[in-house]
Amino acid sequence: MNKPKISGVFLYLLGLGVVLLLFYYLALSPMTAQTQKLTLEHNQITAQLAQYDGSLQRTAELKSKISAMQTEINNRGSSTGVTIKNVAEDMEAACSQLELVPENVQIGEETADKSKLSSTGQPLCSASVILQVNCTDKQLQELLGYFESKSKGAYYVNQVVRANVSEDQHSAQITMTLYYFGSVLAK
């Protein structure tokens, strides 16, 4: 029986086709994906190296920037420096700078709101603070200004009740809430 003759060229092309097909599926596809990853990595490293080179030129500037940032962190870090533990001292500090004498100071219980957490995971705590003093209108304004912007404690003034005692002297009761992160009483 005659065996059908298969052209060598056909066999060669068939073999080449198979090789190309295998190359496509086994090598090209993974290689393309890998190349894309490598390109991305190269771009990232190039950018990083450019950043390093740039930073090398201005090391001093970078150092001063870091120092400034550290200062800011320190400042901000101490902004919640007033807690229920030292709020009494802060009342005294507020009054003494205006040469006032606190008539009545009431500090409430510490309450923790676990739904509000700091970046370090500490809950937001609060305590009610009532300060009663005899002062002039001007002193009252300055006293309020102290609690709202100068103090390191985070106060929210809920109510201010001012009543006349004499022509210049008034009785002022400031009801506030002091906020801070992390229960200090539990420690």
Add this chain to the structure above:
Amino acid sequence: MLQTTPNSLVLTPVTSGRKAVFGLPKRFELPQEMRGGNAFADLHLFANFVKEKITAEHFHTNKILFCLEDDNLICKEYLHLPNKTKNLLAFARLEAESVLPDSVNDYLILNYEYGHINEMTGKLKSALFAVKIKLISELKKAFSQAGLTIVKISPPIFGMLSAAKKAIESRGQTIAVLDLGFEKTRLLVLHDGLPVFQRTFEAIYEDVIEIITLEKSVSVPEAAAMIQRDGLNGSTLSPDIAQKITTLMDVSANELVRNIRMVLSSERLELNRMIFCGAMTALPNFNEFWDQLGLDIPLESIRLHAPADSLPQLGGDAIKARLYPASFFTAGGMVTAKKSSQINFLSAAKAISGFRPANIAALALITMLSLVFMAIPTMTYYNKSIQVQQDRTALTDSRYNEVKQLLQQQAKQSAALASLEGDRKILPFGKSKTQEAAAQLWDQVSPKVLSVDTYTIDNVAGSIALSFHVTHYADFLTVKETIETNGYFTLAAPFTVTKSDKAYACSVTLKTVNFEAWASAGKGGAAK
């Protein structure tokens, strides 16, 4: 058209068109070193000789139709069962193995199928023509270097086969065709319109010339001119020479007759007539000379059996030289044969040499493209890998250590600041505005009243409950207008203005415009 004999070169100008037009054949004596069948010993020398003669004779062409005689090719008839044409070449190669002195692969083998079926055996007959591939390629190269282009290389017998099949009407008859050329004598037996047998014999013309030159001490052209003028038994020839020529012709004719009888006997055929053509038949007194030989087969001219329009045309110089179209019967067949049925070694060689390089080139190109297709992504991947490796190494350079540390520190601090900023947003920094409210109250109300008695700032509701004294009711209105004009507060109803002994006691509620209560305002543990 180029033809060779052992001692001569014959060049015949041919104009090919619908009908071939033949000019006067020019015969040149080969140089001494090429004589005796050594024309192809040095092909470059031979090609240059041809070129020289073409130029000298003003042929105004560089195209050569090369007649390859039996001296340089092998021809064999063989029988085979009916088969497809494409398979016949394979048969021919098998048959060739038995006659070729070297490997079949060294030869170009072409097949010509006669088409005649032997009634007894049912087999067909074909002729194979084999020629060395090297000879064809070297011929082509040598002529090309001499400035000549070979357009076809064919055995003349193929021209005779082609012309006879086309021109001679032999339906129901058996006819022997005899081509008595100056170069060769060719015999073809046709039966029922198809070839049955063919053979090429040595021509006697050159032997006749040699006898005359020797006996009469004349040059070859002079001897040729004598024959052309007087014929083979002319009066200028001595009885001795005439006898020698007659003997030569007799031997040759008897050999022809013997071959014819052998074929007729083996094929069980009966010859109806024998017709002749070829250059020698144009010699004066040829018929009389043939009759003198006393053969029992009558000889008739081809002019009586082939239509005039099937014979080639002659140019003016050929007619002047008293040549007949029948002289170019075989040559005409070579020129006008259909391309598809041609025995042309040149195109066969081209097909072999052209096919393989073309295939190899195409495959090489495809392979190259495939390799490029595979190499480009591989190289890209490889380069990228190296590049990233270098990048990684660069990243670990010690000169960046300090910078890395600083940047890390900066990033840490940025993150810490961002966290603090986030924390600060949760806390009431800057959200409580009672100082501002108290200051506004002081500025807007105090200058226009007798005294501010009490006020309560509710920083959760954004309202201020205020009581003060004014001298006149109009002063209250002034205060009201000031508050309304300023826009920081609004004076909302209900309010009271009550006249007492010396003044008016006023009690109002102010609302801070655009007050936004802080979400967590008012929460926190209660004071004890």
